[in-house]
Amino acid sequence: MPRFHTVLAYADGAARGNPGRSGCGALLVDPSTGNILASDSRYVDDYATNNVAEYHGLILALELAHRHQVAHVNVYMDSQLVVQQMLGNFKVKSANLRELYQHCIELCKGLRVTMTHVPREENRAADQLANRAIDQHPYY
Structure with a gap:
């Protein structure tokens, strides 16, 4: 029995320099x-693109959904x-994104997932988490 039937998930990634230092953030909302x-x-890498960071944000959101035993997750991203x-509307051409x-796709198994694109303004909380991950990671 799922602990939560349906949740909203907001996910984002950020890269400073694109490519550059990158992080991701995600949150689940009742x-x-x-x-x-x-x-x-989570800090992603010292040299990653915004798209790599965005995918890591989605991974983080899906991991949170599994950890909290969610049945259905509505994912909102500004990417x-x-x-x-x-x-399935765009091909995944880039080898590093594939x-x-x-x-x-593997993380979606066992979950009912819907994906929705939202404007950046509607994804501020996840963006703040992604940027905090970068800010808190030591830079040499």
């Missing part, structure tokens, strides 16, 4: 109350590329 159920952020690739895409 759709009935608007309360944040879980959030996490048109990632959303359209996950929906592996991340496949990982996301």
